[in-house]
Each structure stands twice: as structure tokens, then as C-alpha cells.
Amino acid sequence: MISSLNSIRFRDEVGEVEYFGQKVVLLRRDAFSLIRKELSRVAGTASGVILEVAGRRVGTEEGIVLSSKAEGLGLNRPEGLPDFIRTAVEESNMGFGKMQVKELEISVGKAVVIVQNSFEAEDAGVSLKPICRFTSGYLEGIFCQLVGKNMRSQEIECKAKGDNDCKFILSLAAS
Template sequence: MKGKRYNRIKEKWDITSGDFFVIGYRTLMLSTKTFVRIQKEAEKILGDGAAVIFYEAGKKAVLVSVKRIEEEWKSEGEELIRSLEEFYAEVGFGKFIIGEAKAEGGEELMIKVENSFIAKEYGKSDVPVCHFLRGYCAGIGEALTNQEMDAEEVKCMACGDDHCEFAVKMVE
């Protein structure tokens, strides 16, 4: 079943120029296999540095989409959270379940991702692998709290968990 916001996603395809836009931003379709192959090659070359690159890229990318969703769909508060959950499912990232901020002043937020496109394609791992989504979750936390946030992947499907889960906390 499609979300109620689905029809508000503005897509524009122009096969004569090769342009594809989603919510007003030029976008490309990239298979999960290719995305994970890029990540694994970066890990071979850069070691732990690859995780930092994917994390920072995810964190910056989400801030652009959150701003656009706020503007385009006039979403804020709980409505923004539901819009983000539906949007990320619709574009194939997985099913996001954004919890309520916990602790005084919203210092911690738990975000569950079922069917993570990264973990599902990555295969078995001894360590969490969803660095890009970890950055996304940190960015979601920042957008919702207006505080600098960091995220840790505390559960990962690639490690055998049934879903991925991210603990998003204020940076002290």
C-alpha cells in the first residue's frame, strides 16, 4: 500500500537529456549491488576510513532531503517524521521507524530500519556495515532536534540481527 504522501513526490524523467529528478533534485538510480560494491572497494582501499566517508556523506545527504520535504510537503513535527519514514521506504532505503526522543531535551533518539538496502546486499559481517544509513540517522536527529548528533549502529542485519537499529545521541 502506498503512503498518503506518495503522490506528492514529484518525479521528472527526461530520457532525451538523461535527467531524473525526485523532490526537485537530480537523482540517479543505482542498484544496491553497485552501492555495496562501491562500499566494499572503499573498505579494501581505505580500511576504517571508508566508514567515515559513507557516514559523513549520509549525514549531509539527509539534511538536503529533510529540508526539501519540509518545504515541499509543509511538514513539521510528527508529520515530518511520518513523511520521512514514508519517503525513505518509497525510494528503497528500507522501512524507517523513527522513535521518540528520549531523555531530557531529546538527547537520544532510536531509529529502527527494517530491510536495510545495505545490510541485505552486503552479506554476513562481524561488524555493523550500514555507515551511510548511520549518517542518515544522525542527520535526521539533527534535523529534528536542532542539535549536533552522532549515531551508532547497535543492531545490524549483516551481523545476524532481524533489523538494523541506530542510537542517535547529542554530541557533548
């Protein structure tokens, strides 16, 4: 697989950075914590929902791009789709942390994803409940697009509350 470093292009002449051919903005990891704190200060308890909705939108857009690639490579057929999904989620290093698809049952719409070194949990401090709302939404969006089913994500373990890693269960959304 192409290393992530080889896929970054700095276009100094126009002040842009490209990652796998798409324009990106690079921020320090703690910038997200600052955004989360300000959002919480301004929006209160609604901040978690806002982060989840935003994450879902980002995941949906990423899923659209990946679905198009899968179709172009002929990997969107049932026999190739599970491997493509694992590769897409685990190796498209977006800085969220190290993602691993532990379980994937496309036919029943179920997946289990572990995130080590979560960018949300690492800088959040201690919490009594899971806090990776953006990542949860992102996983919903990307899996909905790749699997072709409406799915919901729930973080059941979180590094911020003392668990070893962050663990997400994705399942079919209630109709």
C-alpha cells in the first residue's frame, strides 16, 4: 500500500496541501480539543450532537469518494467489499488514531471498530463517559456509504474514561 507520507503534496506556490489528491488543512492535534471546548462553552450539551453530525457528514463524503474508487476497481461486489472496507477504514490514515475493523458482517449490518491513540480521547482529559462523538459520526457516515445501509455507531469503550482504547459498535439503524 502507498505510504501516507508519499501521498502528501505541499503546494507552497498557492498555499495548499494535498493528501491523496484532495485539498486538506493541517492542524495540530490539540486544535480539535480547543474547538471542542469552545463549542461546549457556546453550545453546552448540544456540542456533542453537533460534533457527531459534523463527523457523520465528513464520513459520508469520505465514503462517497471511497465507494467511487471501489466501483472503479470492481471491488464493490460482495466478494471484494469486506476487504476493501477493512483497507479503506484501516489504512486511509486521517489522523483519527489507529483504526482496526475487528468484526464486519455486511449482511446483517454490523461492525466493531477499535481506535487506538484516538485524537479525541488523548487530549480530552478524564471523562465518566465516552467522548469521541466526531469519530462516532465519522464511522457512521463512512460505513453507511461503503455498506449501503443506514447504520448507527455507539462508542462503548473510551480511552478518556480509562479504557485501553476506544471501541465502537456499528449496527443497523432502527427504521
